[in-house]
Amino acid sequence: MVSAPTRSDAAGAVQTWGNYIAGEWRPAKSGATFENRNPANRNDLIGRFAASGADDVEAAIAAAAEAFESWRLTSPIVRANLLHKAANILESRVSEVGRDLTREEGKTLKEGIGETGRAVQILRYYAGEAQQPSGEHYPSMGQNTLLYTVREPLGPTAIITPWNFPIAIPAWKIAPALAFGNTVVFKPATLTPLCAVRLVEALADAGLPAGVLNLITGSASQIADPLVEDARIVAISFTGSNETGGKLRKVTAARGAKLQLELGGKNPAIVLADADVDHALQQVLAGAMMSTGQKCTATSRAIVDRRLAAEFTEKLGDRIRGLRVGDPLQADTQIGPLIDEASADRVAGEVEAARNAGTRLVAGGGRLTDQGRDKGAFVAPTLFADVDSSSRLGQEELFGPVLGVIPVDGLDEAIAVANSVKFGLSASLFTRDLGKALAFVQSIQAGVVHVNSETAGAEPQVPFGGMKGSSSYSREQGKAAREFFTQVKTVYIDPPPAA
Numbered sequence: 029m030v031s032a033p034t035r036s037d038a039a040g041a042v043q044t045w046g047n048y049i050a051g052e053w054r055p056a057k058s059g060a061t062f063e064n065r066n067p068a069n070r071n072d073l074i075g076r077f078a079a080s081g082a083d084d085v086e087a088a089i090a091a092a093a094e095a096f097e098s099w100r101l102t103s104p105i106v107r108a109n110l111l112h113k114a115a116n117i118l119e120s121r122v123s124e125v126g127r128d129l130t131r132e133e134g135k136t137l138k139e140g141i142g143e144t145g146r147a148v149q150i151l152r153y154y155a156g157e158a159q160q161p162s163g164e165h166y167p168s169m170g171q172n173t174l175l176y177t178v179r180e181p182l183g184p185t186a187i188i189t190p191w192n193f194p195i196a197i198p199a200w201k202i203a204p205a206l207a208f209g210n211t212v213v214f215k216p217a218t219l220t221p222l223c224a225v226r227l228v229e230a231l232a233d234a235g236l237p238a239g240v241l242n243l244i245t246g247s248a249s250q251i252a253d254p255l256v257e258d259a260r261i262v263a264i265s266f267t268g269s270n271e272t273g274g275k276l277r278k279v280t281a282a283r284g285a286k287l288q289l290e291l292g293g294k295n296p297a298i299v300l301a302d303a304d305v306d307h308a309l310q311q312v313l314a315g316a317m318m319s320t321g322q323k324c325t326a327t328s329r330a331i332v333d334r335r336l337a338a339e340f341t342e343k344l345g346d347r348i349r350g351l352r353v354g355d356p357l358q359a360d361t362q363i364g365p366l367i368d369e370a371s372a373d374r375v376a377g378e379v380e381a382a383r384n385a386g387t388r389l390v391a392g393g394g395r396l397t398d399q400g401r402d403k404g405a406f407v408a409p410t411l412f413a414d415v416d417s418s419s420r421l422g423q424e425e426l427f428g429p430v431l432g433v434i435p436v437d438g439l440d441e442a443i444a445v446a447n448s449v450k451f452g453l454s455a456s457l458f459t460r461d462l463g464k465a466l467a468f469v470q471s472i473q474a475g476v477v478h479v480n481s482e483t484a485g486a487e488p489q490v491p492f493g494g495m496k497g498s499s500s501y502s503r504e505q506g507k508a509a510r511e512f513f514t515q516v517k518t519v520y521i522d523p524p525p526a527a
């Protein structure tokens with residue numbers, strides 16, 4: 029049996045959750061389900077979710093296509109009111125949903141509740157955006173011509189999201205899609221379906237009309253192709269791996285669909301000799317280790333002036349060794365597990381390979397299995413010193429709590445090293461020198477640039493996205509979201525000739 033979502037699980041009962049299609053919670057047509065387990069404790073079964081197939085995708089797309097005909101004509105003010113209502117509903121559930129997020133994804137409770145609050149803020153932001161002016165009035169050659177543009181919705185869209193921000197990223201894609209009159213088929217990461225259910229539930233409870241937002245859970249290998257290849261899906265917004273991003277580029281180029289990609293990062297924090305060292309240490313630590321390093325905006329390279337490098341590395345190592353790693357539902361835990369066993373083994377393998385290549389390990393260095401941590405996907409927060417920028421550790425995104433210090437001589441070399449990777453998502457500089465800050469802002473190849481703050485974080489009112497291999501030149505959030513989720517119609521209106 030598929031449960032309608034409930035917000036408090038009966039003690040001990042394991043629920044089965046459905047897809048949400050055409051305004052109804054339904055099991056997969058095949059009846060198949062998959063299990064979702066807590067990455068901090070594999071004995072904790074969170075629930076069973078619909079393992080969808082091509083026929084479920086078909087039903088979701090058909091519902092989104094049908095609903096588009098009336099949703100595109102619905103007043104933006106009505107759409108705004110629905111988003112406001114959903115924001116209020118989610119806000120009233122913020123501690124329960126934040127707890128679900130932590131149990132399912134593994135980031136700390138503070139981060140889980142914080143991210144849920146962020147989703148609330150995003151829903152509110154797009155409720156406001158929906159009410160902003162759209163289109164422009166232009167002068168015309170024709171004396172009496174009314175010449176203007178309007179921005180119209182695209183149609184049914186596919187929203188494909190990762191597990192690392194399991195409620196904020198879906199909110200920042202779905203809210204603008206809906207605000208500007210599109211309908212949605214939402215395919216969340218297989219590892220975090222409960223957060224997807226919680227977000228959809230808030231929008232459904234707010235009174236979103238049937239078919240406007242459809243959720244299909246399950247494995248990408250079963251549902252991605254029928255979703256992204258369907259001609260009715262006119263636009264796709266995806267955050268995830270460069271590998272999947274590359275496949276989506278091919279599919280959408282071949283059939284002419286609009287595509288927005290947010291991919292990986294190998295984000296540098298440059299620390300100059302004149303920086304406030306304590307502040308830089310604290311920000312670099314947070315940028316590298318919060319959410320167990322599993323952010324595409326995480327800091328994974330500390331590029332430090334050689335005069336400071338030894339002292340900085342030693343102090344950072346002390347702080348990293350002092351981090352409390354454990355059950356993220358415990359209030360005093362600072363670092364939770366990785367998302368699953370496979371990720372923990374993969375990251376531990378990368379750490380082992382870097383050690384074998386002779387890189388100097390300062391802190392951490394592998395799986396943690398004591399203090400009950402053998403039940404979960406725990407990896408020690410890890411620091412390497414004197415990293416060679418051209419090594420794998422210096423170039424590839426590891427997506428875990430692993431940071432390398434790369435010593436350099438001054439700002440020019442720091443920027444050259446920072447830019448020497450295929451990614452360009454976010455970057456930080458720590459300095460007191462305004463001239464150096466401005467030179468950094470001008471030459472760093474990154475879509476999001478920070479001076480004296482960490483590389484992660486994204487406020488909803490400004491564009492977010494990367495340069496080079498991190499993105500697809502389009503941006504998300506802020507006013508950029510309207511550009512992606514609408515298309516322009518140019519209108520000439522002339523009076524009929526006088527009789």
Ligand code: UN1
Pocket residue numbers: 190192193197267290322323324325483484485486
């Ligand atoms: C943040 O830094 O708070 O998947 C947001 C990611 C990014 C979002 C980062 N797309 O990690």
